[in-house]
């Protein structure tokens with residue numbers, strides 16, 4: 001394996017990864033692992049993509065219908081252990097872990113949590129931000 005050169009120059013880093021310049025406030029992870037996919041994980045992921053892109057807040061390339069200066073990063077992920085209570089959705093940096101999310105819940109999570117910062121309590125199973133505070 002070739003040794004990778006560590007890049008320190010911020011401008012060069014931003015050229016290589018333009019998302020570094022975006023005013024990102026939140027990142028949403030949607031589990032599309034085997035169990036979550038069996039209860040609609042891929043559809044939940046697609047609905048997050050559709051609504052975030054329609055609102056113009058999904059960060060990403062213009063060519064993909066996203067906004068280079070969008071405030072929200074959407075990421076597909078593997079299992080987090082909510083396999084029997086999926087679909088699992090996590091929102092950071094808030095540290096909110098949602099379970100049993102369906103496509104019908106996506107609009108509410110985006111409008112309340114992503115846009116206004118108010119977690120959707122009926123679906124929020126864990127808030128790991130509070131455990132982070134107790135470590136300090």
Ligand code: FES
Pocket residue numbers: 031032033034035036037078079080081082083084086087088
């Ligand atoms: S497959 Fe989604 S939490 Fe396990």
